[in-house]
Amino acid sequence: MKDSLHLFILPLGPQLLPLEWDKYFLELPIAERTRILKYKHWQDRQRALLGNILVRWMLKKFTNETPINIARNTLGRPYLANNTNWSGDFNLSHSGEWIVAAITNHGHVGVDVEKIEQFNEEIMAYTMSEEEINEINQYAKFDRTKLFYELWTMKEAIYKTGLFPNATPVSINTIEINKKRRDIHTHIFYIDKVHPVTVCWDCGQFPIVRTVLNRDQLVSYL
Structure with a gap:
């Protein structure tokens, strides 16, 4: 994985059957199982479960740990x-129908996916800076909604790198960071028409490799 950033994309899919659930769930530490079971809806529990397995599959694939x-x-x-053999970083996000994980072999990385909905x-006024609001207001209503979510995924991705520990996603001004922080890079793309993803990293300019997976491919972790 030299000088590259990998993104792995997994669909939520239909509800896992009990045997399928147990196959993944029983592989996790008790603390993670407890955290997953706190979610009320099956979709949230399944996102958390598959996201956890996806991260472990990814780390097993790219580290010697x-x-x-x-x-x-x-x-x-x-x-x-x-860990003593790996100095990379990873991050996870899930929303709507998708789960996305990012990994790099050095530096910091953050990723965020959101489902575009009416809001x-x-x-x-509470989540965007004045500069961001001015940029959003230049567009028609539908495009304003899309841009709002794009900027929100960017705020979250920047925050999730851990590079701004004293900030919150709301307090991060994406326009200011993009102007002043040449060491921080962001990239946005759409998985489908309603799921924008932003990835943020600080480890140089290099290719981003995107891979769409299915559940069966995660079995190699088990």
Whole structure:
């Protein structure tokens, strides 16, 4: 994975059958199982379960660590614990019908996917800077909605790199960062018409490799 950033994209798919659920669920540490079961809706539980397995599959594929031991820092950001052979970074996001994981062999990486839905535009006053609002307001209503979600995924992705530990996604001004921070790179794309994804990293300019997976391909982790 020299000088590249990989994105793995997994569809939520239909609800897992009980035997399928157990196949993945029982592979996880008890703490992760407990966290997953706190979700009320099956879709949220399944996103959390498949996302967890996807990250472990990805780390197994690109590192020499075994077993995969994931911990969280004081901000809740996951990292590969007790590792001595790998200095990379990874991140996970899920929304709507998709789960997206990012991994790089050095530096920091953050990723965010959102499902575009109708929203009260008054929320922009609480989530966007004045510069971002001015940019959004240049467009017609449908395009404004799309741009709002694009900027929100960018805020989340920048925040999730861990490079701004004292910030919140709301306080991050994407326009200002893109102007002033030449060391930070962002890339946005659409999985489908209603799911924008932004990935952010600080480890140089190089190719982004996107791979769409299916559940069967994750079995190699088990």
